[in-house]
Amino acid sequence: GQSLEQPSEVTAVEGAIVQINCTYQTSGFYGLSWYQQHDGGAPTFLSYNALDGLEETGRFSSFLSRSDSYGYLLLQELQMKDSASYFCAVDGSNTGKLIFGQGTTLQVKP
């Protein structure tokens, strides 16, 4: 089967740093994506890692280790607006279809 595991909830305070981990088990692997979804909203793309290493985009960074089937999303200088659900997703075929994890709800407190 194919599965992605990520923590269900994370809580942090404004200004802090939080790391959301994701481990995956899929039959194929092209890359690991991260999406943000606010309540009632659509998922929006944050990052994509196809190769091992760290990708940085502003306050957000994403890491991938293909040998460990593991990645994480790092959010720095947390703001209240970062309160949302975060999903890791694998595209395991050349169709680009995404297999999503169950999501991590991040609550940022003042």
Next chain:
Amino acid sequence: DTGVSQDPRHKITKRGQNVTFRCDPISEHNRLYWYRQTLGQGPEFLTYFQNEAQLEKSRLLSDRFSAERPKGSFSTLEIQRTEQGDSAMYLCASSRSNVQGNEQFFGPGTRLTVL
């Protein structure tokens, strides 16, 4: 606004009725995906189009579900003989092939409630 639109945004129907949803992707995107999301879960892949060709369907998709993308532009998803278990958010996403990364642009979704 990602540029992907879906209609209707909400649909309430009675069990056994047929419903049809529409998705208008970003115009230059040749790839189109349908996903379903229930509360507290991640989106679940339903089907994939490259241009007008439906190239993949999830094994979870029963024969009550059908999707089309007649001219490689907009797409429709029809559910026949709806069941209460079909209640979910139906998301459409589009992207371009042969670009670095796999950024998919999601529409706002159609929330289906089956009574």
